[in-house]
Amino acid sequence: ELPTIYAITPTYSRPVQKAELTRLANTFRQVAQLHWILVEDAAARSELVSRFLARAGLPCTHLHVPTPRRYKRPGLPRATEQRNAGLAWLRQRHRHQQQRAQPGVLFFADDDNTYSLELFQEMRTTRKVSVWPVGLVGGRRYERPLVENGKVVGWYTGWRADRPFAIDMAGFAVSLQVILSNPKAVFKRRGSQPGMQESDFLKQITTVEELEPKANNCTKVLVWHTRTEKVNLANEPKYHLDTVKIEV
Ligand code: UDP
Numbered sequence: 001e002l003p004t005i006y007a008i009t010p011t012y013s014r015p016v017q018k019a020e021l022t023r024l025a026n027t028f029r030q031v032a033q034l035h036w037i038l039v040e041d042a043a044a045r046s047e048l049v050s051r052f053l054a055r056a057g058l059p060c061t062h063l064h065v066p067t068p069r070r071y072k073r074p075g076l077p078r079a080t081e082q083r084n085a086g087l088a089w090l091r092q093r094h095r096h097q098q099q100r101a102q103p104g105v106l107f108f109a110d111d112d113n114t115y116s117l118e119l120f121q122e123m124r125t126t127r128k129v130s131v132w133p134v135g136l137v138g139g140r141r142y143e144r145p146l147v148e149n150g151k152v153v154g155w156y157t158g159w160r161a162d163r164p165f166a167i168d169m170a171g172f173a174v175s176l177q178v179i180l181s182n183p184k185a186v187f188k189r190r191g192s193q194p195g196m197q198e199s200d201f202l203k204q205i206t207t208v209e210e211l212e213p214k215a216n217n218c219t220k221v222l223v224w225h226t227r228t229e230k231v232n233l234a235n236e237p238k239y240h241l242d243t244v245k246i247e248v
């Protein structure tokens with residue numbers, strides 16, 4: 001049987017949210033044995049996301065946790081609490097299988113990125129921690145792990161090359177077994193500098209030498225760190241509102 005892929009997606013309310021989630025669900029629906037863990041950055045589960053998931057036709061878990069207001073600032077990492085809530089749920093669900101977990105792979109899927117279907121085939125065979133290139137990130141066309149003789153030996157990056165793991169959130173997957181046998185590994189707020197979330201997390205569970213290169217020795221871009229333009233709502237009416245209330 002195929003290892004289950006657990007995708008943890010932090011998401012927050014904004015005009016493009018439903019469009020992003022629609023695109024993501026359309027991708028995920030084509031992936032066998034995928035379990036979507038959607039974590040809303042909110043004090044409660046929203047109607048919009050609840051209704052959306054009910055019709056999405058995907059195995060999913062709907063969580064929520066609000067980001068404390070003090071952390072909602074430019075320059076601070078996003079979605080720390082949401083990813084940790086996903087991790088906690090996963091550990092709780094498998095709490096009786098510390099020794100020998102059923103085969104599974106975890107990966108962090110932001111709601112605005114673009115994922116090829118091939119990416120899921122690649123990550124499915126993750127034994128401990130696997131890595132691959134990410135397109136359109138770090139001020140470059142792509143960043144990637146540098147591979148020699150099947151081992152990661154460094155990073156092709158244009159930004160903070162001193163990072164122990166110079167990789168975006170979309171550039172790695174972790175086996176369920178590794179998540180369960182490192183129960184304390186979480187994303188940190190305290191002491192975490194911008195762009196160090198991935199390194200801070202990966203440091204807790206693996207080493208560079210141990211990483212498993214995917215995507216043809218990290219020479220293929222199968223995921224893109226796309227970002228959606230902020231929508232222009234300058235012409236939203238202040239009065240003469242539409243006669244019906246429409247969810248967008
Ligand atoms: N996100 C969130 N709360 C926020 C901002 C972002 O939950 O206040 C989520 C967002 O939906 C996405 C992830 O965190 O899934 C990363 O955010 P974003 O895509 O804005 O980050 P960037 O692309 O700039 O790294």
Ligand code: MN
Nearest residue numbers: 110112226227
């Ligand atoms: Mn993004």
